[in-house]
Amino acid sequence: MHPNTVSTGCHWDGSPRTTRPRRPLRVTAASPSRLLRAGQSGRCRRCGNRIDFYQRADQRPIALHPAELATTHVPDSCRWHLSCGVAIPHGDGSAWCRIPHAVLCPDRTPTAQTGPHIEAVRRQLAVRTRRLIDAGAFTPAPPTACEPPADSDRPARSVVQLLLGRYLADAPLADIRCVAQTRHRHRCPQPVLAPNTPQGMWTLLPASPQRGQLALPAGIMAVYNLSRLPYAEQMRWRTQRCPVHAATPGAADLALAGWQVFDPLLHTEHIHTRLPHTTPRHHGKA
Structure with a gap:
């Protein structure tokens, strides 16, 4: 007698064993979104x-x-x-x-x-x-007070000019993170503001509305301007990818890009009239 039962292609009741092949997650090329x-x-x-x-x-x-x-x-x-x-x-x-x-x-x-x-x-x-x-599985988020950021030189949400439009990020400039999936199926930890790549420049631009938005009184605001960068570099920012994943079109996304079309009426609290004096982390002079 054998101490262990010999593995066969059938269950104990004689029904056949069916093993489904494992298939990796992929995004079709015709999909309007690269998000898994x-x-x-x-x-x-x-x-x-x-x-x-x-x-x-x-x-x-x-x-x-x-x-x-x-x-x-x-x-x-x-x-x-x-x-x-x-x-x-x-x-x-x-x-x-x-x-x-x-x-x-x-x-x-x-x-x-x-x-x-x-x-x-x-x-x-x-x-x-x-x-x-x-059960301790969820803790409600405390109410956030509508107060200006403690560090006025580092906006809580940066306004970026690219692709002939203005966008509001969901984080400070240095904290905008790549949304692509790594080989270990985790979100990429690399920032979009990467060294050894063309850099934008903080500048004061008129707070003029975009097409379809109501006009505001004349004023200026601090904007991280990327409009002079090559088109491919501006698209890398728009898709919120690091340089490595920007060169890997087959990599899918694990999160949505955090951009919103900037509206000076809806996003008044994010309008800053002074240029940041601090240099973004891990980067050279903008």
């Missing part, structure tokens, strides 16, 4: 519930509730559907639709009449939030 599906899920910072991130047609991210809801229970203004991985703000004619998480978040005050079915989902998410807090 694994990088689109997250947790709401205010309630701890799961959310799915998608890009809109204007490349701005939006957080959607992960489950579909019946279209008859969702107001027209809250209906979204997905087309080729892009979130579109209206129904697609089907009986189901997606809904923004902001409408369901129990930590937010609803701004419109939603109906009993939406309120029932909100209560379910509120109960789940309480369970996460009681």
